[in-house]
Amino acid sequence: MDKIGIQESVKALSQLRSEGMHLDDFLLTWERSDDEIAATFAVAEIFRGMRQNNISARVFDSGLAISLFRDNSTRTRFSFASAANFLGLALQDLDEGKSQIAHGETVRETANMVSFMADVIGIRDDMYIGKGNAYMREVATAVQQGHEAGILEQRPTIVNLQCDIDHPTQSMADTLHLINHFGGVEKLRGKKIAMSWAYSPSYGKPLSVPQGVVGLMTRFGMDVVLAHPKGYEIMPEVEAVAKRNAAASGGSFVKTNSMEAAFEGADIVYPKSWAPFAAMEKRTDLYGNGDFESIKVLEKELLAQNAEFKKWECTESLMGQTREKKALYLHCLPADITGVSCDAGEVAASVFDRSRDPLYRQASYKPYIIAAMIFLARFKNPAGKLMDLLNAGFARIR
């Protein structure tokens, strides 16, 4: 995108109603209006264009971006760090092991204590059903109260970096990849995407990726197929969201227990392992009760259950059933690649290998998506602020 293209995009942005994002959090894509989703894509693309044209997007002279990762992360950690730095914020990681949180401190207290100079808090908390998103809302409530009580000079924005329900920075980056790959959001209409369960030798992977995908991609008139073996259902609330979205957008949302059926004629495939929702709920309860013996038993059962579905692998043969045999392969990475990272996994090595460049490109949108989420939450008139940045024209590399 050249400078004129950027300016046109800013003008288009100014037509979108995104003021609902101002001073709000980004927790679930389905809590955001179509205009807000479109504005997030628009700002992400404008930022990408600005960086390519060496125009600084540094809107903060100082300020902190707090990160809290309750699960391992490479991609999202670096994407959040990149987004914060891109806007001028310094990253400060909240390492619960080095803090005094074990001391019985409440969420409300910690949330306020780290936020005196924080403009954004990014949280990953995806391990337990019913916990992660609830935790983010507890943090949001706490900083809202703190701000209203005059304790916090500013009210930091919470960005969901993956919870038990949604993974919005992932699904938004995935969709922006599709928009760029197919040449525009309107080109997604009528495209068939297979969001399919796939076998992995591990167990207990979050449901937030498939849920995030069906909860978002049903909004663009796509034919979204969710495929999984019986017993690997996702949360019914999210299925309901997908149905509503599909009805509103003129697309469809279909479930199947056949990977083959899902791949048949698909334009896009997203084969990925996840844990059965019911089992994850049970596991959360067992953890709550400290019943570690039963957890071990459950884990064995789940691995045995998984092993029944080793044929749920994205093979060349399956890819051959897709539209013109060349569906776009998506994955949130890292993938379990058969013969590479495990003996049997989600995807055949040859499929993964020839998809590598587009896969990495898919991941490359995440820093811009996160920066856009932060930006739209902090600036009431985002188009005006972006025009200011373009007019100032400060160089990123001087």
Place this chain on the structure above:
Amino acid sequence: MDKIGIQESVKALSQLRSEGMHLDDFLLTWERSDDEIAATFAVAEIFRGMRQNNISARVFDSGLAISLFRDNSTRTRFSFASAANFLGLALQDLDEGKSQIAHGETVRETANMVSFMADVIGIRDDMYIGKGNAYMREVATAVQQGHEAGILEQRPTIVNLQCDIDHPTQSMADTLHLINHFGGVEKLRGKKIAMSWAYSPSYGKPLSVPQGVVGLMTRFGMDVVLAHPKGYEIMPEVEAVAKRNAAASGGSFVKTNSMEAAFEGADIVYPKSWAPFAAMEKRTDLYGNGDFESIKVLEKELLAQNAEFKKWECTESLMGQTREKKALYLHCLPADITGVSCDAGEVAASVFDRSRDPLYRQASYKPYIIAAMIFLARFKNPAGKLMDLLNAGFARIR
């Protein structure tokens, strides 16, 4: 505070003699003159006003703020990170576990090796009596030598983020909270503060908070009462400081073994657990000798000793004895709250709960206090530099 208020504060600051802080460290409040203490409060408030008015205080275009935490920390860690970022410094944590310090390296060497581009070093070292403050002075001597020998281009400022003797960033933030709460430092004159020991199911908490409080708050004409069970004495040197301060300021410093007596008619209460000084000295010696068996025995003894004083709890009944039954409740946080973070603790849940907003506000001053300490150590003419910043008027959020 509006912009005119900020300018007036800067003018008032220019009347204070703070040049003794220039290129010096902040290790103990009682090493600093009354003007220097007043200047620190003034700069902290000016910084708070600047941030509220979106005026950037970024005086460093580059430079590092080194942090070294030898004990867990959330509040102080984030306050130091916030202060560094507010002034334009990048935080670099010295994690001794990831360094080569175990290699038998001297303090002198490490201090120089991390300081080539460091403008400030913040240290928490509060675990052992006789060690923490001494360590900070060893670092200060080392960087002074390094600077004089031409090895370090600049001589970084050491800021005490809690040692065995004092916790100056805490006591200064606490006092600034009182100044704002009561409407001016002169309003503190004649106010009664109860710095009281309180029961906690843990043991071995540093003495630096009560010592810091009685060592500082006796300077403002307050009636400072130190209350604790027999055997929980603080360091006699600090008691001597408090006595001298009280005599000079026209206040008083009284000790008692009755929590009730301390709370009686108090304007401010600060109930908080700490370890007996003598036991901590013994523990430090045992550690020095590697006598871990005796340490275990000592810990059991200390917990048993603690348990004798479970009634030292800040209850509603005790709060009812304070002035107009509404003394301001202080705590450095996190507190041991009865029925919340432990079965029996320092404070009743109802007292803590209705004090939450002012408690969090108390904590909110720490980033500004630390920023002021750094600023006054780096700029010879702080009022002039602040006026420059106001005149430049760069926005924090552009």
Place this chain on the structure above:
Amino acid sequence: MDKIGIQESVKALSQLRSEGMHLDDFLLTWERSDDEIAATFAVAEIFRGMRQNNISARVFDSGLAISLFRDNSTRTRFSFASAANFLGLALQDLDEGKSQIAHGETVRETANMVSFMADVIGIRDDMYIGKGNAYMREVATAVQQGHEAGILEQRPTIVNLQCDIDHPTQSMADTLHLINHFGGVEKLRGKKIAMSWAYSPSYGKPLSVPQGVVGLMTRFGMDVVLAHPKGYEIMPEVEAVAKRNAAASGGSFVKTNSMEAAFEGADIVYPKSWAPFAAMEKRTDLYGNGDFESIKVLEKELLAQNAEFKKWECTESLMGQTREKKALYLHCLPADITGVSCDAGEVAASVFDRSRDPLYRQASYKPYIIAAMIFLARFKNPAGKLMDLLNAGFARIR
């Protein structure tokens, strides 16, 4: 250096052909031309002068510097952090323990995933012969591919922060120390340096320091003597480099098994422990096979072998054999000091102690060397860019 001196240095720099460094990595000093080595020294000195004159060198308004340390580090970690900050980049550490790399992810994938907004990646990987430098090249290839495929907007520069073969930021800083100590690079001609093995109670120290020293210092017409007990040979490829360099520069490269012979008349001594190359190769193979029993046996053998050479210590007596009894003592630090950090070590306490200031000065060049490496890789016309910075004259401390 005053401002006029800086400007003259920039003019001198403009005569050097350093364009080969642009968009390239810094992995081995002997891959860089004489002009490129000279340009690195020149930029490092210009940066040091700029900082002394409070002139900002902030060329990046945003951007990340990724660090990956697969071995402990204090000096290099802080030097890299300092260099990044000096240029305006934010440090982001890749902690493999907190990432998803264990998941079987490839180097190619991780390298791309962390690099979307990275301008530089600094890597320490010095534990296994045949692995570290190879890993850096794998990362370099990956980001090159990613950049060419349009995934990475910029192609980050890889800086070797110590590998199995070379430790270029160390040897370059060491040499810049010599240049300043002796008054110019031309003064190094004919100087004798003893790069000598020395006893340490530990084992398995990397060979990269002695290899880096003989691989670089042979380029300046020096008489480089490599001394070690039989069995402590360095990599033959690096010896070949040293020989070639010496022949080209008019210096010499000599090996000996006598510490005394090496020290005789030396202008500079660099006594330092390292592991035998052959044993390290064997150890790498054992690790590869997971044969931990044999590794334990090998470690015992190596410690026993080491113990035979306890007299290889840099004593006062040996220092008395050097030129005018006052050879400059070098060490990469931390040193094993007899009676200080160990019972018997690399150097006598009295020798180390009176060398402390120059030793710390030696270390002080590393941040500037690293900043120069980054700068020359990112800017095609470094002299022009530096002149821009001088003309802009922004203050580091405003």
